[in-house]
Amino acid sequence: MPNNLAATYLFLIAAIVAEVIATSALAKTENFTRLLPSLITVAGYAISFWLLSYPIRVLPTGIVYAIWSGAGIVLITMVAWLVFDQKLDLPALIGLGLILAGVVIINVFSKSVAH
Numbered sequence: 001m002p003n004n005l006a007a008t009y010l011f012l013i014a015a016i017v018a019e020v021i022a023t024s025a026l027a028k029t030e031n032f033t034r035l036l037p038s039l040i041t042v043a044g045y046a047i048s049f050w051l052l053s054y055p056i057r058v059l060p061t062g063i064v065y066a067i068w069s070g071a072g073i074v075l076i077t078m079v080a081w082l083v084f085d086q087k088l089d090l091p092a093l094i095g096l097g098l099i100l101a102g103v104v105i106i107n108v109f110s111k112s113v114a115h
Contacts, residue, residue, distance in 0.1 A: 005058070008054065008058045008059060009055070011055050012055040012059075012064065015052040015055070016072050018045075018051060020075045020076050020079060022040065022044025022048060023041075023044075023072070023076045025040035052068060063106060066102070066106055067103055067107065070099045070100070070103040074100050077096055
């Protein structure tokens with residue numbers, strides 16, 4: 001279990017990366033009929049949730065989930081754009097910017113997160 005804030009955030013970042021990998025593979029599972037993407041998806045989500053269990057012991061659950069889901073949404077959208085050629089329009093980019101701004105505001109300004 002992480003015993004300092006830096007380790008807590010490293011576990012959270014790793015959980016986000018694992019979730020993004022799992023979600024990227026999910027797009028290729030074809031309803032879990034393709035073995036390798038299905039295994040990557042299941043393993044990625046399992047690893048992500050295991051990693052997420054550490055920061056949730058240190059930081060408030062809602063804050064951890066807001067950071068995990070918000071950053072995950074932005075990153076998976078970037079992967080979809082760059083890897084799967086799924087283009088975004090201006091309203092989608094603005095919305096993603098607002099999500100990212102929310103994550104930054106929580107981490108920089110919220111007293112709910114121990115600094």
